[in-house]
Amino acid sequence: MERITADEADPSEAVEGVHLSALAAGERMSLQEFRIEPGKEVPTHSHPHEQAGYLVRGELTFVVGEENAKREELVLQEGDSxxxxxxxxxxxxxxxxxxxxxxxxxxxxRTDPDWKD
Known part of the structure; x- marks a missing residue:
């Protein structure tokens, strides 16, 4: 069993106001904690990994889809996955x-994300 303590989960500021911490990772999945400050955003990006998440606190808006195609906007509330x-x-x-x-x-x-650079 692998254990990552709170002290070992050192957050990185991926973009201004967006803090990410790589947590435990296995052979088939990895965990990441995020904290996004009010008024801040994660710019449009994609990655080959399937991503599932849970919003512990706050509210977020996801915009999903291609720039020049139909895009969907979803507002997530605390407790949404x-x-x-x-x-x-x-x-x-x-x-x-x-x-x-x-x-x-x-x-x-996602054991070596580009935001760690």
Missing amino acids: YVLPGGEPHEVYNDGDEPAVGIDVFSPP
């Missing part, structure tokens, strides 16, 4: 008044 297929372009922003905090699961594992 979600899943995105691998390769799906998406962006996320926090229009709320408090930080949005949650957990993402990636499959296959």
